[in-house]
Structures are given as C-alpha cells and as structure tokens.
Amino acid sequence: MSAFQEGGRFPDGTTIGVAAALVALPFILPSVTLASELVVFAVATLSCAFLLGMVGLLSFGQGLFFGIGAYVSAILLREHGAATLPAVLAAALVAGTGAGLLALLAVRRRGVYFVMLTLAFAQMGYFAMLALRESTGGENGLTGVPRTPLLGGFGALAGPGAIYAFLAVLAFAAYALTQCVGASPFGSVLRAIRRNEARAEALGYDVRAFKVAAFAFAGLLAGLAGAMHTVFLGFAPPNVIDLEMSERLLVMAIIGGASAPAGAFLGAGFYLLLADFLSALWPRWLLLIGLLLIGIVLFLRDGLWGGAAAWLRRLRPAATPHG
Amino acid sequence: MSGQVLVFQVLNGLGIGMIYFLLSVGLTMIFGLMRFVNFAHGALYLAAAYAAYVVSLLTGSMLWGLLAGPLAAAILAVAAERLLLRHTYAMPHEAQILITFALALIVQEAVILGFDAQAKNVPVPDFLAGIVFLGPFVYPAYRLAVVGVAAVVALLLWVALERTRFGTILRAGSESTEMVSLLGIDVHRVFLGAFALGGGLAGLAGALAAPLRGVDPFMGEEALGIAFVVVVVGGIGSFTGALLGGLLIGVVQSVMSSVWPEGARLMIYGAMALVLLVRPAGLMGRA
Numbered sequence: 001m002s003a004f005q006e007g008g009r010f011p012d013g014t015t016i017g018v019a020a021a022l023v024a025l026p027f028i029l030p031s032v033t034l035a036s037e038l039v040v041f042a043v044a045t046l047s048c049a050f051l052l053g054m055v056g057l058l059s060f061g062q063g064l065f066f067g068i069g070a071y072v073s074a075i076l077l078r079e080h081g082a083a084t085l086p087a088v089l090a091a092a093l094v095a096g097t098g099a100g101l102l103a104l105l106a107v108r109r110r111g112v113y114f115v116m117l118t119l120a121f122a123q124m125g126y127f128a129m130l131a132l133r134e135s136t137g138g139e140n141g142l143t144g145v146p147r148t149p150l151l152g153g154f155g156a157l158a159g160p161g162a163i164y165a166f167l168a169v170l171a172f173a174a175y176a177l178t179q180c181v182g183a184s185p186f187g188s189v190l191r192a193i194r195r196n197e198a199r200a201e202a203l204g205y206d207v208r209a210f211k212v213a214a215f216a217f218a219g220l221l222a223g224l225a226g227a228m229h230t231v232f233l234g235f236a237p238p239n240v241i242d243l244e245m246s247e248r249l250l251v252m253a254i255i256g257g258a259s260a261p262a263g264a265f266l267g268a269g270f271y272l273l274l275a276d277f278l279s280a281l282w283p284r285w286l287l288l289i290g291l292l293l294i295g296i297v298l299f300l301r302d303g304l305w306g307g308a309a310a311w312l313r314r315l316r317p318a319a320t321p322h323g
Numbered sequence: 324m325s326g327q328v329l330v331f332q333v334l335n336g337l338g339i340g341m342i343y344f345l346l347s348v349g350l351t352m353i354f355g356l357m358r359f360v361n362f363a364h365g366a367l368y369l370a371a372a373y374a375a376y377v378v379s380l381l382t383g384s385m386l387w388g389l390l391a392g393p394l395a396a397a398i399l400a401v402a403a404e405r406l407l408l409r410h411t412y413a414m415p416h417e418a419q420i421l422i423t424f425a426l427a428l429i430v431q432e433a434v435i436l437g438f439d440a441q442a443k444n445v446p447v448p449d450f451l452a453g454i455v456f457l458g459p460f461v462y463p464a465y466r467l468a469v470v471g472v473a474a475v476v477a478l479l480l481w482v483a484l485e486r487t488r489f490g491t492i493l494r495a496g497s498e499s500t501e502m503v504s505l506l507g508i509d510v511h512r513v514f515l516g517a518f519a520l521g522g523g524l525a526g527l528a529g530a531l532a533a534p535l536r537g538v539d540p541f542m543g544e545e546a547l548g549i550a551f552v553v554v555v556v557g558g559i560g561s562f563t564g565a566l567l568g569g570l571l572i573g574v575v576q577s578v579m580s581s582v583w584p585e586g587a588r589l590m591i592y593g594a595m596a597l598v599l600l601v602r603p604a605g606l607m608g609r610a
Contacts, residue, residue: 058420116555117551117555127591130585131589243544254421290426290428293428297421
C-alpha cells in the first residue's frame, strides 16, 4: 500500500483506482471547474509527496517550480502563440531543469538546513517574479492567456469539459510516471537514501547526484502542475509562485500522506473539497487546517491514505500487507 | 550612486541588519541547544509587532509598545513550549517542523481574525520622531535608536552567554545536552529558558521593526524566510554567525534598494547562494 516506501509496482490497484476517479470526478463534484482545480493540485502535491515519501526530503519550495511552470507556459502561449501541449511540456521541462540547478546548491546542506533552503528558495521565487516585472507582469500576473489548440491546430480546448479531459489525462500520465519511477532501480536507490544515507553512500552510490535527479523530477511534476494551472485558469496570477503556494502543496501532501502517490491525490482532493466547503462558512478556515495538521503529525503519521491503508489491513488480516 | 547615498544606505542596512540579528539569534540558539527548528519563530515576531501596535494605540506611547512586544512573544513562546513543543522533542525533525509550521499558520490566522488582513502603520515614539545630524549626514533618529538598542541588547546577550551560569549551561548544552543533564541540571528548564529568551529577542525585533515597516499578518512568514537566510549565511548555532549574517543581509538589501529597487529582496538570496557555494557551512559554521 505504501508504494513510495516499500517499493511499489506499476500498474497496481491504485493505478486503476486513479483512472476511475479521474473519469468519475466531473460527474460527482458540484462543478467541472472544481474537478479541474483538483487534478491540477493533485499533480502538484505528487511532487511534494514524491520527495518526502521517497527520498525523505521535506520541501517548502515546490511552489517555486509550480510558479515557474505557470509563468513559462503563460509566456509561451501568450507571447509566442505556442500550441498548448508543447507549451505545457516545455514549461515542465524548464521547471525541472531549474529545480535540478537549485538542487546542486541545496544538496550541499542536509537535514534541516535543506528544509530551510527550500523555504528560502520559495521566497526567492516570489521576489524574482516581482523583479522581472517585464516578463511576469509583477503583481498583476499575466492575464489573457489564450487557449490554443493542443497540437498543430488540432484539438481545440473548447469549454470546461474539454479542458478537464486534457488535464485529467496529464494527471494520469503524471501518476503513472511517478509510479514507474518508484518501481524502477532508480527508485530503489532513492528509498535506500531515505532509509540510511550513509549506507547508500558506502554502497558506492553518488547520493548527491541521486538527490539532484529526484529534486529535478519533483520540479518537473510541480512545473507540469503549474502549466496545467495556467491552462485551467487562462491566467497566471502572482500567487502561483508565492510562499503560501509552497506551503499549501506541502500541507496537502501531509494530510493525504506522503507514503504513497495515491496519498497525494487523496490529500489534494480532501484539502480542496474542505476548502470549498469551509471557506464559504468561515473565511479563517485555515486555522482549522493548522489544527488538523498538528493532529495528523501527532496521531496519523502516514496521513489519511496511511490511516485508510492500515484500517483496510485490519479488516483483512489474512491478506499480504503489500505488493 | 554617490558616496553620500552609499553611506546612508549602509547605515540603514546596519539598522535592518541588527533587527535581522535579533530575529535570528533565538532561532539559532534554540537549534544549537536542542536541534529544534522552530518554524513558528516568525510568528513570535508577528505577535510581538501586533502587541506593540495595540499597546501603543492604547497607551498613546510606542515606548510601552516596545516593552510589550518582547513580553508577549516570550509568553507565547513559553506557552507553546509547555503545552505542545516539549512533547515533540523525541520526534523526527520533519514532525517538529510541520507542527511548528502549523502553529505559525494558526497564529497568523488568529491575527487576521482579531484584526484584519490590512497593513497598519505604527507611530515612531514621539521623542525619536526627529532627525539627527551625523557630521554631514542627516539620519532619522528612530533608525539610529534601533541600531543603538540592538547593539546594547547584543552586548548584554554576549555577556549573558559568556559570563553567566545560564549562558554557560546554554553553551554546554549546545555541545551535549546529555552531558549537561548528567551533571544534574534540569535540561527541560534550560530549554524553556531558551525559548523564553529566543522568543523575547524575536519579539524585540518585531516591536522595533513595527514603526519602520508597519504591521501586517504576513510579516511573520516573511521574517521566517529572512531568518533562515541569515542562519544559513552565518552558520547555524553561532551567535557571531547570526550577527555577521544579519548585518551582511541587511546591508546587501539596503544598498541594493537604491541600485535596483525591484531586485533588492532578490539579492539577499543571491548573497545566500554565494555563501553556500564558497562556504557551505556558513561564515561561522562548523562543518
């Protein structure tokens, strides 16, 4: 069940479950817009959960790469008239490359220093956005991003349904790709680093290089989500790159549980549905999220997904614990 | 940039830098002692700034506000340590980080709940409202007073760390808390003392900064990011490192603000990246 930590397989039961949920979401949720928002943040949360669950890296900075993806895709669509699919993929690649470069610096420090650096990077991203006003629009963001056809003039993104379908396919691809990485030999080394960094190093693995690669992959996921966000909104608001975005992604990952990719999807869904419900009742609902976060860290260490998995295991004591 | 502007900006930077030092030294001290990263440290700065704002409104004097800020932050730090944080000392770093982050979120939301999300101005104490002449330079009296107060506090802190029993225990504790507790010292009371002191200093930073920048609910988050930069630059756990890091970051920010205003805050992180490349452990850090 805890695919990040125990060596997952691809495809497994959750792959089918995620596919089914993605198909069902627009019909279950009150609006297709909410469904679209949910899949965007599911991918972004996957980025945080991958780093934490797989490599043991706590990042307060994934919002930076989300923001890079959002801005790069907005610039490609708006200024260069790019088709949507290449713009989204290019934005993800730029974010992944940026994450790799920053990781070269950040992996010079470990443990809590690394965490502090990720938070500093997240702040840096926001100030960089303000400093590069001419390309990013500063506090106004980039408005009026056109919805160009998917590729070479084909596949118009006409209407919320088509946009959702496109985003859902990307989200499924991101989920499957993350599972593949988790099941690969590369994934095994990352798990070894999380369990015991010194031992992985002693076995001859270049721990820093693996961490940089993992960080770049997580940056790619976050950048993809950011680009999806631009396609979803048709607009890149400045809050896509602020520190609160980074914090929100991390909170979603912790609530859902970082021990498996499915936890990220669950966390993003739970958070957004709760936000949708509570924010109408009480504008300061984040206070409750703070309390919930403390409760989860103290009493439910693997988040909602971990809790659900443990509960399922208890129901079926004869079944093997995981694949 | 003319020489006069440069001198003015460096002076300004030293003032901001002293505030950054006060903000960061508690964070670095608590980390050095118990390997505990307090993500709620910025929230203490925030709470103190609002306490100073409220008290200065009620009493009509910012001077009382400057006293109330540190007190409020110290009380909040002690309450958090007693009620929640001491139960997390045995937990992994990640759990401590997430819990203190959640605490910061709660404080921030509570501030918005009690006031609103708008920034508010805080008056400078009346007798410091003027300007002073430093040879050929004109300088706001309050900014000069900030440098003075912070320098005196830094000196007192240094004396307290180097010359008092509590300071000796703090320094010994940052080498090995286990050894300190074997000597029959109640380390949990030392931890509590460190939280009160570190919180009070962050509170002083918040109260001093309030008239300079106003108060808003997001200043805590911003301060936390800056404190991390100072600590990474200076080397965590080091008093001198926090001082050097704070001053360096303050001067970089201030000087850059007249060269490239939009990019001044960005250059702080440039300075951090440079230090990381050249000295990964920070200026005064132990490897």
